[in-house]
Amino acid sequence: MFGAPPLFAEPLLVGRPNIGDRATFMRHLEGAFDRRWLSNFGPVVKEFEQRLAQYLGVRHAVTVCNATVGLEIAVRALGLSGEVIVPSFTFVATVHVLHWLGLRPVFVDIDPATHNVDVDAVRRAITSKTSGIIGVHLWGRACDTEALESIAREHDLRLMFDAAHALGCSHRGRMIGGFGECEVFSFHATKFFNTFEGGVITTNHDDVAHRLRLMSNFGFHGLDNTDCVGVNGKMNEACAAMGLANLDALDGFVKTNRANYEVYRRRMAAIPGLQCIVYDDSERWNYQYVVVELDQAAFGLPRDILYRILHAENVMVRRYFYPGCHRMEPYRSGAVGAVPELPQTEALSDRVLAFPTGTQTAPVEVDAICDLLSCTQRQAAVVAERCSGSSAC
Numbered sequence: 383m384f385g386a387p388p389l390f391a392e393p394l395l396v397g398r399p400n401i402g403d404r405a406t407f408m409r410h411l412e413g414a415f416d417r418r419w420l421s422n423f424g425p426v427v428k429e430f431e432q433r434l435a436q437y438l439g440v441r442h443a444v445t446v447c448n449a450t451v452g453l454e455i456a457v458r459a460l461g462l463s464g465e466v467i468v469p470s471f472t473f474v475a476t477v478h479v480l481h482w483l484g485l486r487p488v489f490v491d492i493d494p495a496t497h498n499v500d501v502d503a504v505r506r507a508i509t510s511k512t513s514g515i516i517g518v519h520l521w522g523r524a525c526d527t528e529a530l531e532s533i534a535r536e537h538d539l540r541l542m543f544d545a546a547h548a549l550g551c552s553h554r555g556r557m558i559g560g561f562g563e564c565e566v567f568s569f570h571a572t573k574f575f576n577t578f579e580g581g582v583i584t585t586n587h588d589d590v591a592h593r594l595r596l597m598s599n600f601g602f603h604g605l606d607n608t609d610c611v612g613v614n615g616k617m618n619e620a621c622a623a624m625g626l627a628n629l630d631a632l633d634g635f636v637k638t639n640r641a642n643y644e645v646y647r648r649r650m651a652a653i654p655g656l657q658c659i660v661y662d663d664s665e666r667w668n669y670q671y672v673v674v675e676l677d678q679a680a681f682g683l684p685r686d687i688l689y690r691i692l693h694a695e696n697v698m699v700r701r702y703f704y705p706g707c708h709r710m711e712p713y714r715s716g717a718v719g720a721v722p723e724l725p726q727t728e729a730l731s732d733r734v735l736a737f738p739t740g741t742q743t744a745p746v747e748v749d750a751i752c753d754l755l756s757c758t759q760r761q762a763a764v765v766a767e768r769c770s771g772s773s774a775c
């Protein structure tokens with residue numbers, strides 16, 4: 383700080399890729415080269431889909447080139463139209479997909495305890511034009527799927543989940559993947575489990591799976607015939623090779639993330655004003671997002687000052703998901719109607735920080751980050767104490 387070299391010589395990043403065994407990846411890739419079969423439902427993709435379906439305990443796993451396209455295909459496959467209810471506190475892809483497809487995203491607020499959609503707000507947002515709900519299992523913590531399923535049944539709405547963060551996480555003992563009519567996972571490089579780019583749509587509904595497969599391949603049914611509109615949403619063999627190598631390594635990724643998370647959580651419990659996300663032992667987690675809420679009064683500094691201090695020390699925390707989609711373009715200019723007030727979303731997005739973890743971050747580095755946080759908080763408290771009552775401050 384203040385002219386001294388940063389605490390870390392190299393930046394510690396959120397979202398550093400976890401990479402499984404390179405030889406396994408290369409072996410699958412060599413097979414694809416030998417076969418001269420690189421895309422369009424090759425054997426590596428097929429094996430990857432089978433292993434995913436087995437791991438998640440679902441009937442169908444339809445791989446896609448990324449989760450954004452996966453969400454678009456899912457929205458089309460479920461036949462959503464008009465208005466779709468969605469949280470604003472999410473990565474902007476969830477919302478862009480709807481606007482991109484000509485639908486109207488209807489933003490709802492979140493429950494500050496879970497960061498997921500507030501189910502009462504969902505009920506209040508239903509109109510005669512509502513066709514569906516997209517819940518987002520933020521940070522891998524499941525939405526209140528039971529409440530959302532019952533709202534969907536009651537109002538005859540389609541229900542799907544953006545499960546981009548949730549591979550390897552469970553809800554009431556069941557792996558996320560089989561809730562709603564379908565769920566969409568991201569395998570982007572920054573996710574705890576990656577295929578460079580990629581994703582999968584999971585479902586237990588045979589008819590939905592059929593449409594997903596058609597739509598991810600231009601609607602083709604046979605060589606010269608299309609059954610419906612479609613897009614090129616296919617995963618290729620190289621991405622699936624990465625997926626197979628990373629599936630073998632998945633338990634190790636979780637173990638590493640958990641070790642880091644436990645250091646963060648233990649250390650932050652002793653720092654006033656910081657509240658680390660709780661992943662309790664009642665479920666399975668991937669521990670990918672170490673999300674921390676900062677209480678400015680108790681910590682002594684605003685979130686954005688701490689953000690700058692950490693960046694100056696090469697701890698590249700992220701403000702996921704500031705400022706909330708409804709305060710981003712084109713939504714804040716009213717592209718989908720009046721901009722709603724979402725007090726919980728706005729307050730939470732002003733106080734969150736996501737910290738580095740994953741296989742490129744060691745527990746000893748996490749300890750050093752927490753030393754820095756602790757020291758910063760103590761200094762802030764001293765300055766606040768000295769300034770109290772002083773007109774110069």
Ligand code: T4K
Binds near residue numbers: 472473570572698
């Ligand atoms: N729904 C939700 C809830 C999502 O969070 C996402 C994606 C989606 C849907 C859509 O999924 P995909 O269509 O992407 O499959 C990143 C990711 O690009 C995005 O996938 C992810 N969510 C989002 C939360 O994070 P940015 O804008 O933060 O990316 P960027 O380039 O700033 O990188 C993030 C961090 O990762 C940096 O610290 C750098 C580091 N990084 C990144 C890459 C690509 C690496 O260390 N190595 C790498 O190869 O969006």
